[in-house]
Each structure stands twice: as C-alpha cells, then as structure tokens.
Amino acid sequence: MSADQPVAFVVDDEPAMLDIVTFALETQGFETESFRSAEAAWAALGRSRPELVVLDVMLPGASGITLCQRIKAKWDVPVMLVTAKGDVSDRIAGLEAEADDYIAKPFHPRELALRAQRLVRRTESARQVPTIVGGLELDPASHDVIVDSERVPLTVNEFKLLSALMSRPNVPLDFAQLLLLGWGESDRIGEREMIKAAIYRMRHKLEAAAPGSSAVIESVRGTGYLLRART
Incomplete structure (x- = not known):
C-alpha cells in the first residue's frame, strides 16, 4: 500500500x-x-x-x-x-x-x-490554517480556541460551529448556513437541537475564560446566530 x-x-x-x-x-x-x-x-x-x-x-x-x-x-x-x-x-x-x-x-x-x-x-483542510477574528483564534491542530490569550478546549461540533461563525463575522447565519459552512451539508435530522446545545455550551466556555471578550455569539430571533466581533 x-x-x-x-x-x-x-x-x-x-x-x-x-x-x-x-x-x-x-x-x-x-x-x-x-x-x-x-x-x-x-x-x-x-x-x-x-x-x-x-x-x-x-x-x-x-x-x-x-x-x-x-x-x-x-x-x-x-x-x-x-x-x-x-x-x-x-x-x-x-x-x-x-x-x-x-x-x-x-x-x-x-x-x-x-x-x-x-x-x-x-x-x-480545516486543520491547516488557524483562523483569527477579533479576539478569537482557532487552533485546528488541537481544536482549541484562544480567546483574549486564554486557551479554551472545544468539542468537535463546537469547533465546527465557531469556525462557521468566524467565517462570516457580524453576519446572521441560519441553521442551514451553519451546517453548510461547518459540515458541508444543509440538511441533518436533529440539526437545530444539536446546534443550540453546542452554542449554549460554547458561550459558557468563552464567557468563563474571558468575560467581556471582544467577540461574542449572539442569538438572532427567527434566524440563527452571529458572531459579533468588535474591533
């Protein structure tokens, strides 16, 4: 072989x-x-x-x-x-x-x-280049995010969702768009529940690591979520 x-x-x-x-x-x-x-x-x-x-x-x-x-x-x-x-x-x-x-x-x-x-x-492809937006830096090699100099371990789903949000900062993304950007698909059974649970956990991790961070995940009523990246 x-x-x-x-x-x-x-x-x-x-x-x-x-x-x-x-x-x-x-x-x-x-x-x-x-x-x-x-x-x-x-x-x-x-x-x-x-x-x-x-x-x-x-x-x-x-x-x-x-x-x-x-x-x-x-x-x-x-x-x-x-x-x-x-x-x-x-x-x-x-x-x-x-x-x-x-x-x-x-x-x-x-x-x-x-x-x-x-x-x-x-x-x-996702492992190759770290992504930096605002105070967040993704480390594909470890699946960590570095938020305001604090390293935060993420699960696979959390990492993919944060990658999707960071690819379109300050832009509302619906559930289908998050799936497409994170997984290359736009239709999965149980998608909303999985995304909501992952976002909930990730918010708590980021807030605990760096309260008042320059980048926060916001809910968009009737749409989905966005990453508010402040300069």
Whole structure:
C-alpha cells in the first residue's frame, strides 16, 4: 500500500457489510482495517490513528454511539456512522456524540465512498490554517480556541460551529448556513437541537475564560446566530 493512501477503520459485526464497506472504500483509494466490535476498534486506535472511522451503530457489547463518544473525547478523528434506515433516534444520538457524518442502510457503496473522501478532505483542510477574528483564534491542530490569550478546549461540533461563525463575522447565519459552512451539508435530522446545545455550551466556555471578550455569539430571533466581533 502507498504511504499516501488514507486509512479507514471499518467497524461492523456483519461480515457481509464489512465486505461491502471495505470494497467501496478501497476502490476510492483508502487502505482499510476491519473490526467486528467496538472494543477491538478501540484497542487498535490506541496503537494508531486512521484518517476515518466508518462505524455501525448496532454492535455487540459497546454500541457504535458509545465508541464514537470515546473517540471524539480523545482524538480528532472523523467518524461516519452507519444507521438503520428511518431510525431517527440513532441519527440524533450520533450527532450528539459528535459524529461527523452518517449514512442510512441500505446505501449505494459509491455514495458511501464519495462521502468518506469528502469528509477526509474537509477535515484535513480545516486543520491547516488557524483562523483569527477579533479576539478569537482557532487552533485546528488541537481544536482549541484562544480567546483574549486564554486557551479554551472545544468539542468537535463546537469547533465546527465557531469556525462557521468566524467565517462570516457580524453576519446572521441560519441553521442551514451553519451546517453548510461547518459540515458541508444543509440538511441533518436533529440539526437545530444539536446546534443550540453546542452554542449554549460554547458561550459558557468563552464567557468563563474571558468575560467581556471582544467577540461574542449572539442569538438572532427567527434566524440563527452571529458572531459579533468588535474591533
């Protein structure tokens, strides 16, 4: 395998599904490693970090949601969840667990592979250059924000939302725009709840770190949010 190939961990307890996902990813240039349980994948993550984890929600032992939460609490690794068709609760739980994308069964293998490619490219691009607006500086390498010289750790979703807001300072952004700028999508089940919860947590972190900061997140009634960046 070429050293330039991105590595994807595929986690599913169904051999047929493992074969389908593995084949789809490898045809698009991924190198893959397969696991039948969350525990086996977690052990492998302790030894090396892939560019992507494709993770089934329903697993024996620890669930895919639990594994996603553990990954996101420790590493900046993008996670794509594979959910049952029409199971809205799984998708909402996945968003709350900081999953970067999801795809519902049954799916076309090429769609999964193309979404995986886009997710890896988007993640790598976001890591490259810090963003500075007002008193805020994003550090993509650590997923921290530096606010008035104070370093504040953010979750993956908080980081993506703040990145979206900082890309359009002083401009109101609705929920669809925030999703498009942060995740490259404009439609996700549970999007409003996920965004509201992340904004609520992030506001408290920023205010605790630097009261009276020159940049604040404001609610815009009937629209969404904006980052008020004062000079």
